[in-house]
Amino acid sequence: MxxxxxxxxxxxxxxxxxxxxxxxxxxxxxxxxxxxxxxxxxxxxxxxxxxxxxxxxxxxxxxxxxxxxxxxxGVDKDWDVALVGAGNLGSALLAYKGFKGQGFNIKHAFDNDTRKIGKVKQGIRIRDIEDLKKVIKSSKIGMAIVAVPQEAAREIIDRLVSSGIKAILNFAPARPKVPTGVELLNIDLSMELERLTYFLKRVRA
Amino acid sequence: MxxxxxxxxxxxxxxxxxxxxxxxxxxxxxxxxxxxxxxxxxxxxxxxxxxxxxxxxxxxxxxxxxxxxxxxxGVDKDWDVALVGAGNLGSALLAYKGFKGQGFNIKHAFDNDTRKIGKVKQGIRIRDIEDLKKVIKSSKIGMAIVAVPQEAAREIIDRLVSSGIKAILNFAPARPKVPTGVELLNIDLSMELERLTYFLKRVRA
DNA sequence: TAGATTGTTAATCGATTAACAATC
DNA sequence: TAGATTGTTAATCGATTAACAATC
CATH class of the missing domain: 1.10.10.10 (Winged helix-like DNA-binding domain superfamily/Winged helix DNA-binding domain)
Structure with missing residues (x-):
């Protein structure tokens, strides 16, 4: 059912x-x-x-x-998570206490910016995006969080899917298509604010 | 209708x-x-x-x-927004390019941490949470983003409501009650991941 | 036993889809 | 005019609510 x-x-x-x-x-x-x-x-x-x-x-x-x-x-055991994009939002998610409290551990973080690669944040070393597939395949991680700019989202999500990721939480304002068997959950922050302005416009009118 | x-x-x-x-x-x-x-x-x-x-x-x-x-x-004109909580997530939201692009301008930011108050981030000076009501009332802002820890959420949201805020995007993992006429949109990041683990558990089984 | 509350079935409600007359 | 596509109504589908027999 x-x-x-x-x-x-x-x-x-x-x-x-x-x-x-x-x-x-x-x-x-x-x-x-x-x-x-x-x-x-x-x-x-x-x-x-x-x-x-x-x-x-x-x-x-x-x-x-x-x-x-x-x-x-499915939260009776811990889950390892990969993070792609270590900018402002990605770094905030890496530091987010709520994840660890619920058993979600960000185990790997990736970026394509050479100034960020190699740096350590929250005990996690930022890795080169080029190592994405290798690392994900060998660590058997099933879920990923995407916090990259809009223009990079599609490619990153394709790469995650072909690396074997089955569930993605995407913060980029884009709605890439994923094959069945892969779950993609989009959180578009501007869109959420738009729902509020729709409401505001109505109560004010 | x-x-x-x-x-x-x-x-x-x-x-x-x-x-x-x-x-x-x-x-x-x-x-x-x-x-x-x-x-x-x-x-x-x-x-x-x-x-x-x-x-x-x-x-x-x-x-x-x-x-x-x-x-x-309601995005045919710009909207001013107040941000409460200038921690990791709050600072990331303050820096988020997508908001400005859609006409959302964070005009004021508040925190209760004396080490943060007075600091300037993204051109916005972090203000004392105690000034919340005064600033919001005088600036006639209608919407706010809440990025405070769970235990502070209820009180902050009550204060926003009594300051005249009509629409709130809340990232704290709490679901405070608000009076009718006020729109509260909760984004609980751990809950979103739980929807993914529910799915993962099923495809894997 | 009497009272309370579940688990489940049937009734209702609301949202999505299909169909088609109106019209560019 | 013929073809295409909207706007809208009716049919379908699915989710929520109500009701109640089963049972602690």
Whole structure:
């Protein structure tokens, strides 16, 4: 069965809510609904896609549910990540504490700027982009973050795909095509701001 | 009529596609579909929410459509933006070229770290967070970007709202509640990676 | 047992797609 | 005029919500 991608996003939200919940042993879908602003019905439905984690009449055991959600989301173990582009944004991502906290470790960083290559940031030595394929293949890394300028995005993403990368988080304002079997998630920061200006224009009018 | 927010996201996609289209005078929904991977039917529908921009039998005049989309999205004029948090991520956003290119100008930046306050980055002097309300009220800025640590997010966002900010792009991994009339868009970077690991886990299995 | 809450099915709602009359 | 393509309505599809039997 095809599970809606909005369900997956919500599973992350549920998981975050449970993390900030230290004391309780059980939580009902209604209580979780109060925290997350998703409907209780929807929470039960989303969870039911993956199994039966609750006890009728009682609710969901918090610790068990946390563990199950970690498994479902794939964060029950750490992931190695490659970063391409060590400019302002790339360097900020390299330093981002939130990744390590969730088990995401940036293991390799690449750039094409000779002034950056060889420098060490956050304990990671910036490598020549030309070594991309070799390093990724030998380290068997499956996911990459792209923080290169727009004009370089297409080529970089092609190279990542041909190096065996299966999942890409792309911050370049471009929407390159990738073969099926490769997941590309685009975050275009200007586009996000545009959604806000669309809204602003309306409330102001 | 309530227009689906996915339509707005697509309007941004169409607009970007048109920008990269220098030569043509007219474009059909089918041609735009080829560029954007949205269906022709959907493109016509999305545009029809806002007016009649095409000519039956011919297609859409590219320049006119660009101008209309700019108006709809609210990017026909520049917007001033406030940035809160001048750490790694905040500084990267301050330096981000893509914003200026789309007419978004970060006019003020704030932090609570005395080592950062007073420093100038990208021509912007970092100000004390305590001056937030005063500066925002007097400059009549409507939108803000939040790049503070998780534990500070709630308070900062409350302060932005009470200063009159109507639209917030939040990078802190938190989902604070805001009153209706204020638009909050959360970008949680770890959550985005989780969507990728969910996918990776499935293709690998 | 009585009360509470899950898991699941059916009903509703909304968004996408298909079809086609209008028209350039 | 004939061909092409829009704008719009109707049909389909999928996701959310409501309801309730099962069960702790």
């Amino acid at each position: 095809q599970i809606p991608s909005s369900s997956i996003t919500r599973l992350s939200i549920y998981y975050r809510a449970l993390l900030s919940l230290k004391d309780a042993a059980l939580i009902s879908s209604q209580e979780l609904s109060d925290f997350t602003e998703c409907s209780a019905s929807q929470i039960r439905k989303d969870l039911a896609y993956f199994g039966q984690f609750g006890r009728p009449g009682c609710g969901y055991p918090v610790e068990d549910l946390k563990r199950e959600l970690k498994k479902i989301l | 309530q227009i689906p927010s996915s339509s707005i996201t697509r309007l941004s996609i169409y607009y970007r596609a048109l920008l990269s289209l220098k030569d043509a005078a007219l474009i059909s929904s089918q041609e735009l579909s080829d560029f954007t991977e949205c269906s022709a039917s959907q493109i016509r529908k999305d545009l029809a929410y806002f007016g009649q921009f095409g000519r039956p039998g011919c297609g859409y005049p590219v320049e006119d459509l660009k101008r209309e989309l700019k108006k709809i999205l």
